[in-house]
Amino acid sequence: MSFFRRRELYVAITFITGLLTIFDYFISFDALNNTAAALRNWVVLIAYFAIVLGLVNTFVFHGRRVFRKGQQWVYSAWLLFVVVSITLIGIFSGTNHPIYSFLFTNVYGALGPSGYGIMAFFIASAAFRALRARSFEALILLTAVVFTLLYRAPVGGIMPFIPQIGDWIQSVPSAGGMRGIIIGMAIGAIGMGLRTLLGYERGYLPE
Amino acid sequence: MIFVEGTIIATIILAFIWLAMIYNIERAKGGKLPRIRAIPALNAIDEAVGRAAEMGGRVLFVNGIGDLTSVSGPETVAGLAVLRYLSKCCAESGIEVVAPLTQAQVIPVASEAMRTGFIEAGNPEAFQEDNIRYVSSSQWGLATSCMGIIGREKAVSSVLVGAFAGECLAIVSAGAEAGVFQIGGCGRNTTQMPWFVSMCDFSLIGEEVYAAGAYLSRDPLELGSLVGQDYGKILTAGLIILGYILYIFGSKALYNILGM
C-alpha cells in the first residue's frame, strides 16, 4: 500500500494527463485525440461526483452548528431544511415542481441581478474613498475612470469631445496596458503549468 | 501524425519557455541563487496575519469560483498555494483562517493545503475542518457568505487569490467598508482586476498570481523557474519590436509567421 502513498505516483499521473491534453491540441492523431476526449468526459463525470461532496460538507458543517447550538444555529437549521426539501423535490418531482421553480425564479434568479445591483452603491462609495489621486498612477486611474464614465453615460454622447476622448482611451492606452497583462498572464499560466506537471507547485499534493 | 494547422509556432514558443524554465531550474540546482524582485502584495501576507493576531480576529481566505479542470485550474491551484502559506502563518500566530469555497472539487485540495500549513507550523491539532466551508456552487453564494463572515465573524484581514468573476466587487467592497485589511488579485479575468487594484490594500494582477506559490516558497528551484518565465517575456518584447519595425517597412512577414 505504501506505493500508493508516494507523492511521485500522483505527480506522474498529473504529468501524463496534462501532457496528453496539451498534445491533443497540437497534434491530430486519432488514438490521441480520442483518449483525450474520453479523459475530458471522465473528468466531467468526476466533477459531478464532487458536487455531492459539497452537499456532505454542508451537512457536516451546518449539522454540527445546529447540534451544538453554535452561532446562527437557527439559520443553519433553516438552510438544512431548504437543502433537504429542495433536493428531494428536485430528484423525485423534477425541477418543474411549482415550489422548485418558484424559488428558482424568485430567489436564485433575483439574487444575481440584486448582487450586481448592490455594487452600484459600493462603486459610489469607492468613487469617494478609493479614487484619490495619491500618486501619479492613481491620478491616471482617476482620469481614465472619469472619462470612461462620461463616455459611457448616455448623456456623454451630446457633450463635446467626450466620444472622441472616450474612444481613444478605450482603444489606445487601455489596449496597451491590457495587452501586457494578458501576455504576462499567458506566460504565467504556461510557467505554472510546467511547475504543476513537474510537481514543484505546492497548491496541491502537499508532501 | 500531423500538426494541427496554425499551431507550429505555438508549439515552438511553448517549448522555448519551458526549456528556459528548466534551464534556470537546473542552474539553481547548481547553486546559482536566482535573484527575484519583491512582490509587495505577497510580502504583505505577514502583515495581514499580524493584524488579525493583534486584534484577536480571523483571516478570511477566498479562492474565487474557479474549478480544477478548466482554464481557471492553474489560478485556483495558485490560490491554494497562498492558502497553504497563509495557514502556516496563521497557525504560528494561533489564529484561524476561514475559507469559503464554491467548487466542491476544491474542498479536498483546499483542506489538504490548509492542513499542511498547520503541520508546517508544528501545530496540526489547531487545524479545523470546519473552516473549509462549501457555500454552494454559485458565485452569489460565495459573495453573500463572505459578506456574512465579514459582518459576523470578526474577519480582520482577508486574502483573495484565485479565479474571480462579478462577485469579487461585492466581497472587496464589503471588506473595504468594514475596514478589513485586504490583499487580493486574480489572474485571468481582466475585467475584474480594477476592483482589486482600487479597493484592496495590496493587489496582485495577472502573472503575479501564478507566481505566488513559487515566490512564497522561497525555494531556489521554483524561483529559478520564474526567471525562466522572464525569458518568455523578453522573447515577446523582442517579437513586438521586430514586428513593429517590419510593419513600418510595410511587411507582414512576422505577423504571418506567428499565425502558422
Next chain:
Amino acid sequence: MVVMLILMIIPAVNPLGIPIPISDYTREVYNYIENLPSGSIIVVANNVDVALWPEEETFAKALFWHLGEGPHKFVIVNFGADSPLLISGALTDINFEISFPNKKYGDDYVLMGFLAGGETAMASFATNPQGVFEQDFYGTPIEQLSIMKELKGASDIDLIVHITGSDADSPVRQWVETFHIPYAAAPTIGWVPTYMPYYNAGQLVGLIAGVQGGAEYELLIGRPGSGLAINDALSLAFLFTILLAILGNIDHLISRLKGG
C-alpha cells in the same frame, strides 16, 4: 448612497427625457429591417442568461414591437438555457398576441426552445434549421408550424438578430464567415469591444450596444419606454459618481494641506 438611490428612483417614476443621440450602428439595424422585402424571415437568436437580462430586455421588447408592426416573419431560437423563459416573458410583457392580432403564432412567428452546444449548435442550426428541433418551446410538433417549413437552410434566413451576453467569436465565425447570413448583433455593453472590429470591417449589418442601444431603438420605433428611463437614471448616476470622485479628491487635498 441614499442620494444614489433617489437619483435612480426619480427617472423610474418620471422619465426626464435627457436627450440621447442615435448612433449610426443602431440606426443601421433599424433601416436594414425596414428595407427588407415584405415577408422576409428574420431569426432572433438569443443567448443571455438571467443575470444579464436587464441590459437586453429593452432592446428585445423594442425589437418585437418593431417586428410586430412590420411585414416580416420571425423565428426565435435560443442558445442559452435561460433565454426561452426570458423571451416568452418579454412577449407577454408587451402583450404581443393582443397588440398584434394579425400575427399568427406558427405562421408569422414562432418561439423555439433551447439548443445546447454553443458554437456547434449555431452551426447545426444554420445548416438545417428544421432538423435540429422536434417541437417548439410550448411543445407543438414542428410539423404543425408552417413558418418552419419555409426555413430549409441558411439561404432562407434573411437576417439574424443576435441578442447575446457573450463574445463575438463563435457567431461571427459560423453565421457570418461560414454561412454568410446577414447578421446584426445586440451584445451587452461588456462584449461590445469584441464585436467592434467585425463591425468596422463591414461584416455586421449593425450593432445594438446594450441598454443604450435598446433606448435608441425605442426612439427609432417611436415608443420611448423603460430603456429611456434607464438611460436617464444611468446618466444621473454616472454624473453623481464623478461628483463623488471629485469630492473625494477635494477632501484628500484639504487633509493634505492641513497635514502638510
Next chain:
Amino acid sequence: MADMLSTLSPWIGVLVTIGFWSYLYKENPLFRVVEFTFIGFATAHATVMAITELKKNLVAPIVNKSNYILLVPTVLGLLLYTRYSKDLRFLERFPISIMVGIGTGVAVRAMVRAQLLAQIQQTIQPGKPIDGLIIALLTLGSVTYFIFSSEEGLPKSTIPFYNGLRRIGRIAIMAAMGAAFGNLCVTRYTMAISRIMEAVKLFIG
C-alpha cells in the same frame, strides 16, 4: 397553490433585493435569511443537476449500452469520498491529480495561441500607425512590469531605462484598470436601476 405562488412571486423577488441591499446599512437578520436560503437552494440545485447528469451520462450508458469503461470514472468519483476515512484518505489524490492534470493542460494549450500569439499579432499590425506606436510602447512597458528578476543583474547604465519602461508599464496598466472600471459600471448600474424599477412598478403600479 400555483396561483398563490404567482401573486407572491414579484414580492419575494423585491424582498430578496431589499434583504441583500440592507447589508449596506449593516449585517442583519433579513440579510442572513436571504443568504442562507440562497445557499441552501443553490446547493440543492447543484446536487439535483449533478444527479440528473450522472443518471443521463453515466448510469444510462452503463446499464443500457453496457459501456463498462465508464466504471473507471465511477470508481474515481467514489474515491473522493475516502477523505472521510483516516486510513484511506490518500486515495482521493487519484481523481484530484487527474483533474489538476487536465485543468493544467487545458489552460496551457489555450494560452499560447489564443492569448500570447494573438496579442503579439495585434500589436504588430495596428490599424493606425501613430496610435499603434503608442500601443506597442505601452505593451512593451506593461510586459516589462511583470519581469520578476531583479534589476541587479543588468549593466548600470541600462537600469534607468529599464525602470522607466516599467514605470510606463505601471501607468498603462492603471489606464487599463480605469477604463475597465468605467466600463463595468454600465452593467452594474443597469442592474441596480432595473431592480429599483421593478420595485417601483410594484409599489406604484
